[in-house]
Amino acid sequence: MAGQDRPELVAAPDETALEAAFQARVDAETRIEPRDWMPEKYRRFMIRQISQHAHSEYVGMLPEGNWITRAPTLRRKAALLAKIQDEAGHAAYLYSAAETLGTTRDQTLEDLHSGKAKYSSIFNYPVLTWADIGTIGWLVDGAAIVNQVALCRTSYGPYARAMVRICKEESFHQRQGFEIMTTLAHGAPEQKEMAQDALNRWWWPALMMFGPHDADSPNSEIAFKWKVKRQSNDELRQRFVDMTIPQADFLGLSVPDPDLTWNETTGHYDFGPIDWDEFWRVVKGDGLCNRDRLDARRSAHEDGAWVREAAMAHAEKKRAAKQNVA
Amino acid sequence: MNAPAADRDAALFRYLLRLGDTSHVLCHRLGEWCGHGPIMEEDIALTNVALDLIGQARLFYQYAGEVEGKGRSEDELAFLRPERDFNNLLLVEQPNGDYARTMARQFLFDAWNLLLFRGLEQSTDPRIAEIAAKAVKEITYHRRHSAGWVIRMGDGTEESRRRIVAAFEQLMGFTAEFFHMDDIDRQMADAGIGPDLSALRDPWMADVEAVLAEATLGWPTATWSVLGGRHEGRHTEHLGYMLAEMQSMQRQYPGLNW
Numbered sequence: 001m002a003g004q005d006r007p008e009l010v011a012a013p014d015e016t017a018l019e020a021a022f023q024a025r026v027d028a029e030t031r032i033e034p035r036d037w038m039p040e041k042y043r044r045f046m047i048r049q050i051s052q053h054a055h056s057e058y059v060g061m062l063p064e065g066n067w068i069t070r071a072p073t074l075r076r077k078a079a080l081l082a083k084i085q086d087e088a089g090h091a092a093y094l095y096s097a098a099e100t101l102g103t104t105r106d107q108t109l110e111d112l113h114s115g116k117a118k119y120s121s122i123f124n125y126p127v128l129t130w131a132d133i134g135t136i137g138w139l140v141d142g143a144a145i146v147n148q149v150a151l152c153r154t155s156y157g158p159y160a161r162a163m164v165r166i167c168k169e170e171s172f173h174q175r176q177g178f179e180i181m182t183t184l185a186h187g188a189p190e191q192k193e194m195a196q197d198a199l200n201r202w203w204w205p206a207l208m209m210f211g212p213h214d215a216d217s218p219n220s221e222i223a224f225k226w227k228v229k230r231q232s233n234d235e236l237r238q239r240f241v242d243m244t245i246p247q248a249d250f251l252g253l254s255v256p257d258p259d260l261t262w263n264e265t266t267g268h269y270d271f272g273p274i275d276w277d278e279f280w281r282v283v284k285g286d287g288l289c290n291r292d293r294l295d296a297r298r299s300a301h302e303d304g305a306w307v308r309e310a311a312m313a314h315a316e317k318k319r320a321a322k323q324n325v326a
Numbered sequence: 327m328n329a330p331a332a333d334r335d336a337a338l339f340r341y342l343l344r345l346g347d348t349s350h351v352l353c354h355r356l357g358e359w360c361g362h363g364p365i366m367e368e369d370i371a372l373t374n375v376a377l378d379l380i381g382q383a384r385l386f387y388q389y390a391g392e393v394e395g396k397g398r399s400e401d402e403l404a405f406l407r408p409e410r411d412f413n414n415l416l417l418v419e420q421p422n423g424d425y426a427r428t429m430a431r432q433f434l435f436d437a438w439n440l441l442l443f444r445g446l447e448q449s450t451d452p453r454i455a456e457i458a459a460k461a462v463k464e465i466t467y468h469r470r471h472s473a474g475w476v477i478r479m480g481d482g483t484e485e486s487r488r489r490i491v492a493a494f495e496q497l498m499g500f501t502a503e504f505f506h507m508d509d510i511d512r513q514m515a516d517a518g519i520g521p522d523l524s525a526l527r528d529p530w531m532a533d534v535e536a537v538l539a540e541a542t543l544g545w546p547t548a549t550w551s552v553l554g555g556r557h558e559g560r561h562t563e564h565l566g567y568m569l570a571e572m573q574s575m576q577r578q579y580p581g582l583n584w
């Protein structure tokens with residue numbers, strides 16, 4: 001090939017043209033599909049985002065899983081089991097979406113276990129009472145929906161389609177959580193107290209789920225350019241606050257924010273400053289449950305290795321036997 | 327109510343509790359795996375089984391409450407009865423152990439449970455027949471899933487074989503309870519409400535033997551066997567811890583709505 005001695009001269013113009021064509025497709029709102037050419041940076045960006053999302057679903061099973069064995073009624077136990085099963089389904093679905101970009105589930109899991117890949121830091125907080133299960137459904141699934149509805153129009157096709165499917169289940173989780181909160185808020189004094197305590201502990205971490213202010217979020221600019229993202233973290237956070245405060249009012253619970261006020265002029269709620277130091281401390285390891293979550297994921301994986309090996313060895317024997325017959 | 331009818335209802339009530347307790351206790355054990363399974367797909371599959379079991383448990387408890395006629399709800403029956411009043415099979419309260427132990431427990435149970443529910447499907451009690459008709463489809467899937475793992479583990483690697491063999495040795499002695507009948511069981515069988523449990527032994531053994539053969543395994547060598555849970559509420563020590571956890575909310579906050 002002529003280009004072989006000076007590849008950069010041949011590759012460079014090609015790459016530029018391809019990138020321009022890629023950006024034009026994005027700008028024209030054409031979904032990017034796995035077989036389409038895409039810039040290596042975009043591919044890596046999407047792998048990072050989708051697998052981080054998948055890890056969040058997977059790790060997110062653990063805090064709620066703690067309460068399966070203590071659910072107060074059979075109906076709640078069944079609903080909680082079903083919810084956590086949905087989260088496993090979301091994880092499986094998202095790991096597959098990541099695989100369309102040329103990575104493997106094994107690789108992405110290895111990155112989770114080594115601590116290289118992140119998951120949503122909300123799951124580093126402990127789930128202490130039954131009211132936390134209600135609050136997680138109401139606020140954490142609620143915040144996830146706001147994020148994920150926005151992602152239903154993201155530029156990468158398989159991710160966008162995964163979001164459409166997942167959003168339906170998340171809104172079911174959110175309603176279920178809100179229903180638990182309604183029961184508690186209208187229940188005995190100790191139940192109402194439990195509900196308020198849970199809201200006090202989860203409110204600010206839920207607001208942090210939308211990520212830092214866009215000015216402090218290094219990837220925001222490129223994410224907008226590629227239409228991975230269409231709304232800023234702050235816009236989504238505001239939408240969540242506007243949506244949630246009337247629900248808290250309905251429950252007769254109050255969010256732990258003395259600065260919260262309705263702003264007639266903007267038509268939005270104003271809220272107080274977020275403690276970003278706490279956010280970063282928890283992300284970097286100072287949450288109550290960071291180690292427990294990662295240990296649980298690692299040991300499930302390590303303890304399950306012989307099971308996966310057995311399944312592969314058996315499938316291999318079956319295949320060989322079939323070949324011998326044929 | 328005349329004496330024979332009252333006696334029949336008391337027996338039916340107890341019979342339904344045995345069914346409900348067994349399903350709920352096994353559901354609880356499977357729930358302990360949630361998020362800790364060897365692969366995501368198994369988390370999903372085990373949760374499916376757990377969901378079917380809790381669905382069955384609820385229907386049996388609800389019916390039991392009605393038969394008893396004292397206004398006890400499904401939750402009062404599940405969460406406010408003491409250990410000695412629980413009548414689940416000893417097998418299903420055994421701890422999860424490794425995945426081999428869990429799958430061996432599940433397969434031994436599923437193979438029997440499928441036969442039991444096929445019998446209940448023919449029940450002269452229409453309510454039980456209806457519950458069983460739906461459950462048979464679910465349990466058919468459970469049995470296929472657990473049998474599949476027994477085969478994979480038996481005919482997999484050295485390690486998986488060693489583990490599944492050990493699991494069957496540790497659990498087989500609990501299966502005597504499957505076929506052991508007391509007066510209540512006989513009364514239910516005579517009334518055509520439930521099957522003759524002793525008649526389930528041969529088809530169960532045939533099924534288990536066939537799956538073990540496909541797994542390249544022989545019948546376990548352990549000769550011990552125990553009874554006590556299903557008839558007398560005489561359990562292994564594991565159930566007490568489970569109930570302490572399972573019932574903690576209802577015990578801590580009596581009489582509240584959740």
Ligand SMILES: [Fe+2]
Binds near residue numbers: 090
């Ligand atoms: Fe989810």
Ligand SMILES: [Fe+2]
Binds near residue numbers: 087169170173
């Ligand atoms: Fe969810």
